[in-house]
Amino acid sequence: MSLTEQQVKALSFQARLQLTAEEIVSFTAQLNKILQYVAIIQEVSVDDLEPTIYGVSLTNIWREDRVRLSLEREAVLANAPEQENFCFKVPKILEED
Amino acid sequence: MDVARMNLFDLRRVLDAGEISAVELTSLFLDRITQLNPELNAFITVTGEEALHSAKEADTRLASGEGITPLTGIPIAVKDNICTKGVRTTCGSKLLENYLPVYDATVVTKLKKAGAVLIGKTNLDEFAMGSSTEDSGYGLTLNPWDRQRVAGGSSGGSAAAVAAGMAPLALGSDTGGSIRQPSAFCGILGLKPTYGRVSRLGLVPYAPSLDQIGSMARRVRDLIILDHYISTYDPLDSTSLPEPPPEIGDFPRKLPGLRIGLPKEYFEEDLKPQIKERVHTVAQVLEKEGCVLVELSLPSLQYAVATYYILAWAEASSSMARYDGVRYGYRATGEQDVLNMMMETRKQGFGAEVKRRILMGTCFLTEGYYEDYYRKAQRIRALIKKDFEMAFTKCDLLLTPTTTVTAFKIGENFTDSLILTPTERCTVAANLTGIPGLSFPCGLIEGLPVGAQLMAPAGQEGILFQVASFCESVGVMPEKEAINGL
Numbered sequence: 001m002s003l004t005e006q007q008v009k010a011l012s013f014q015a016r017l018q019l020t021a022e023e024i025v026s027f028t029a030q031l032n033k034i035l036q037y038v039a040i041i042q043e044v045s046v047d048d049l050e051p052t053i054y055g056v057s058l059t060n061i062w063r064e065d066r067v068r069l070s071l072e073r074e075a076v077l078a079n080a081p082e083q084e085n086f087c088f089k090v091p092k093i094l095e096e097d
Numbered sequence: 098m099d100v101a102r103m104n105l106f107d108l109r110r111v112l113d114a115g116e117i118s119a120v121e122l123t124s125l126f127l128d129r130i131t132q133l134n135p136e137l138n139a140f141i142t143v144t145g146e147e148a149l150h151s152a153k154e155a156d157t158r159l160a161s162g163e164g165i166t167p168l169t170g171i172p173i174a175v176k177d178n179i180c181t182k183g184v185r186t187t188c189g190s191k192l193l194e195n196y197l198p199v200y201d202a203t204v205v206t207k208l209k210k211a212g213a214v215l216i217g218k219t220n221l222d223e224f225a226m227g228s229s230t231e232d233s234g235y236g237l238t239l240n241p242w243d244r245q246r247v248a249g250g251s252s253g254g255s256a257a258a259v260a261a262g263m264a265p266l267a268l269g270s271d272t273g274g275s276i277r278q279p280s281a282f283c284g285i286l287g288l289k290p291t292y293g294r295v296s297r298l299g300l301v302p303y304a305p306s307l308d309q310i311g312s313m314a315r316r317v318r319d320l321i322i323l324d325h326y327i328s329t330y331d332p333l334d335s336t337s338l339p340e341p342p343p344e345i346g347d348f349p350r351k352l353p354g355l356r357i358g359l360p361k362e363y364f365e366e367d368l369k370p371q372i373k374e375r376v377h378t379v380a381q382v383l384e385k386e387g388c389v390l391v392e393l394s395l396p397s398l399q400y401a402v403a404t405y406y407i408l409a410w411a412e413a414s415s416s417m418a419r420y421d422g423v424r425y426g427y428r429a430t431g432e433q434d435v436l437n438m439m440m441e442t443r444k445q446g447f448g449a450e451v452k453r454r455i456l457m458g459t460c461f462l463t464e465g466y467y468e469d470y471y472r473k474a475q476r477i478r479a480l481i482k483k484d485f486e487m488a489f490t491k492c493d494l495l496l497t498p499t500t501t502v503t504a505f506k507i508g509e510n511f512t513d514s515l516i517l518t519p520t521e522r523c524t525v526a527a528n529l530t531g532i533p534g535l536s537f538p539c540g541l542i543e544g545l546p547v548g549a550q551l552m553a554p555a556g557q558e559g560i561l562f563q564v565a566s567f568c569e570s571v572g573v574m575p576e577k578e579a580i581n582g583l
Contacts, residue, residue, distance in 0.1 A: 001466070008456065015414060015459045016421065016436075017452060018444035031457055038403040041473055044480070051475030052482060054306050054336065055531020056292045056555050061335055075199040081428035088423050093435045 001039075002032045100125045101262030102580055105171065105319040108265060112159060112170050119155035119170030123148050123214050126172045130217065130263045133583060136244065139257040141177045141235045143217040144184055148172065151214045158212055167322045169212030174264035176255050177218035178225050179310065180299035181205055188301050189221040189233040189251075192420055192427045192446030202299020203334070204268060204310050204327045211326050216264055219254030223448045225275055225303045226413065227251050228520045229510060232450050237507065240283060241579035242545055246504040249279030249520070255313050256283040262580040266323050267313045272303050273405050274499075274524025276311045277536035281499035281548020284538045284579055286320045286565065287313045289524075291555045292531035293338035295324075296331035304412035305336075307405075307528040315578065317537070317566045321345055324558065343559045350493070350560060352567055353387025358492030362398040363523055368501045375540040375547045376498050379573055383496075386567065391492045397484045398526060400477050405525040407461050407474035414458030420446060482530045489554045494564065497523055499536040499548030527552055535561040538574045546575065 003011075008028045012019045019027065073086060082089040098117055100108065111117050127145050134140050155170035175181065178188045180198035182205075187193045201209065208215065222232040230238040230253025238253040240246040241261040248257040252269030256279035259267045269276040271289035280287025288311045295310045302308060312323040328342035359380060364373055384390050422428035422442035429441035447455070461470045488495065500520050510520075527534035532555050539549040549568075551561045568574065 001469075003460065011456050011459050011463070013440075014463070015455050016418075016439050016443055017447070017455060018437075018440040019452075023452075027453060027456055030453060031460065034406065034457055035460075038406055038470065040403050041400050041407070041477055042469070044397070044400060044477065046473065046476035046480050049476045049479040049483075051472055052479040053475065054292065055478070055482065055529055056338070058293070058336055061332075063332060071199050076424075079196060079199070079425035081422055081426075090423055090435045091432055091438050 001035060003028055003035065098125065101129050103265070104316040105167065105265055105314070105322060108171060109167060119152040119159065119214065120149060122170060123152040123172055123216065126216055126264060133261055133263055137239045137241060137257050137261060138236050139219055139238050139248070139254040139261065139263060140174070140217040141187055141189070141220050141254070142185055144215060147184060148214050148216045151209070155212045155214060164212065166211040166326065168208065168326055170214060171266065172214045172216040172264050173208060173323070174217055174219050174255055174258045174267040175205065175215055176221055176252050176267070176269050178221060178270055178301040179205065179268060180301065181215065181218065184218065186218065186301070187235065188225070189223045189235060190446070190448070190451070191234040193425070194234075194427070196425050198299070200299065203296035203329065203331045205299065207327055207329060219252070219258055219267060221254055222251040223451050224301070224417070225251040225270055225272060226450050226454055228274070228278060230254060230279070231507065232448060234448065240504050241583060242284060243504065246506055246545070247282065249282030249504060251275040251279075252287075252313065253279045256280050256285060256287070259283070259285050259313050259315060260579040261583050265314070266319060268310060268327070269313050270300055270308060270310050271528065272307045272409060273521050273528055276313060277499050277524050277534055277548065277550060278520055280313055280536045281538070281546065282504035284546030284575065285313055285315050286317060286535065286537045287311065288320055288324055288558070288561070289527055289534045290324065290328065290558060291338065291533045293336050294342060294533070294556070294558070295327050296329060296334040296337055298331055298334045302416040304409040305416065306412060307409055309528070317562060317569045321562050338556075340556065350563065352383070352563070355388045355494070355564070356391050356492040357383055357388050358391045358393050358488055358495045360393055360395045360398070360488065360495060360497060362395050363497035366501075368498060369503070369542070371542045372498050372501065372503070372547050375542070376496065376549050379539050379549050379568060380496055382568065382571055382573055383564065393488055393491055395484045395488055397477065397481045401481055401526045401529060402521055404474045404477045404481065405521070405529060407470050408478065408529075410454045410458035411461045411471050412458070414455045414462065417451065417455050478529050481526060485526065485530045485532065494551055494553040494557075494560055497550045497552070499523055499550040503542055503545040503547060523550060531555055533558045533561060535565055537565045537568060539568070540573070541575050541577065
């Protein structure tokens with residue numbers, strides 16, 4: 001399996017990562033090289049094994065639904081590039097009529 | 098007082114005896130950082146003011162004699178992907194140049210409670226994605242043994258800081274070897290604990306199913322103490338282990354009769370012959386003490402690096418989604434709509450290696466690749482786990498090299514950095530299987546340190562400490578340290 005420049009461009013959109021034309025060319029070559037390397041896993045048959053998500057076995061953890069302090073609003077907002085009325089502010093997301 | 102060369106036990110003694118105050122001790126370490134850091138670049142941020150403030154508090158504690166722990170008044174360096182409230186945490190990325198966490202990581206809270214002094218935030222590859230600390234937005238870290246060489250990574254700043262005596266102890270993080278490999282390259286000890294043993298709350302995630310915070314030090318006992326004080330059950334980390342950590346000095350087994358496994362796959366291929374020789378010397382020393390050497394095989398190890406790449410990068414593509422220019426970090430200006438703002442922010446904010454891993458990880462999770470790569474890698478993770486479980490029926494712990502090479506020259510690995518198997522081959526399996534791995538220095542080759550790695554079943558750090566401690570006591574670790582030349 002190998003990736004085309006068109007596919008890398010599509011991936012970059014999925015990842016919300018703007019790439020230059022030169023980057024698309026160089027990343028396509030690099031990604032294909034990595035794909036070639038990791039293809040080694042195709043030679044082993046593991047259909048009888050369940051996929052493992054964590055190395056150690058974990059069980060679901062429950063806690064009491066108790067009221068507790070959350071992070072301080074002003075301090076959290078202070079890290080935001082832009083804020084207004086205690087909200088994170090972003091460029092417009094809806095078209096005007 | 099030559100505090101840079103002193104171990105924790107000696108520092109403790111002079112502090113407790115009142116021969117030096119915690120403020121004086123911290124000042125001496127700050128002086129050393131001022132002297133050495135401009136060249137070595139182990140620290141991104143030196144927290145001099147905060148450190149002196151906590152040292153003063155430690156002095157109050159020492160004077161009152163109450164609440165003193167082995168870490169009270171002891172300076173500790175913290176990798177800059179571990180959140181420190183009000184102290185900028187950059188993750189080695191320009192994107193987070195001005196990020197001030199609003200809470201402390203649980204490990205930091207624990208250390209502060211113990212009275213430790215956080216002396217600075219150490220350099221790393223951007224978002225811990227790298228093996229050399231060359232790929233940081235804040236310049237590369239040099240190896241204190243040879244300034245033409247890398248410190249390793251991604252916890253290269255912590256490793257260099259401890260090796261050069263700029264701090265007696267440091268915290269790092271390890272996703273595929275990022276504590277153990279730089280520890281080996283810089284001639285110090287580094288532990289990746291059992292997954293879940295140390296809380297990940299406040300560790301900026303790279304690949305959450307593999308990430309683990311751990312300790313770095315120049316003496317086994319120092320490592321044991323730091324590990325003890327950061328190990329805890331944390332209800333705020335859903336992957337935290339509920340079992341209490343082992344007590345300090347709780348060495349459960351006698352060395353005679355202990356079965357040491359030597360998996361042949363670790364001693365093949367590209368392993369430098371002199372490294373093989375050094376690790377075999379360690380094995381012989383242990384055999385002489387009555388340990389039983391067991392040669393065994395871990396056939397699935399050949400798939401470990403590929404499996405690690407697929408899983409780590411798939412997780413990374415998801416972890417990195419949070420950097421969208423909305424809640425924190427850099428935002429590209431001049432974009433009229435939110436989509437372009439996000440795409441441009443990420444374009445300008447991330448370095449090439451991070452971009453590559455995001456793209457590759459996104460690919461592994463798309464239709465057509467998901468089953469054959471991501472799901473398959475998860476199944477191989479189960480296979481590797483099975484192989485290790487099988488190995489641990491034949492032996493009590495494993496002894497391997499930490500890396501197949503010693504510290505490489507700056508720029509040497511960078512030109513072809515896509516596949517870094519020589520530095521990752523020996524370490525990734527411990528992350529995939531969740532077991533603890535400890536790297537300790539076992540000699541020098543052409544003036545550069547060599548690391549040996551011990552791995553044990555999950556939760557059995559104690560046995561690693563015990564064996565490392567014995568090796569230290571019989572002089573397996575080199576007498577010479579980087580610190581002597583500085």
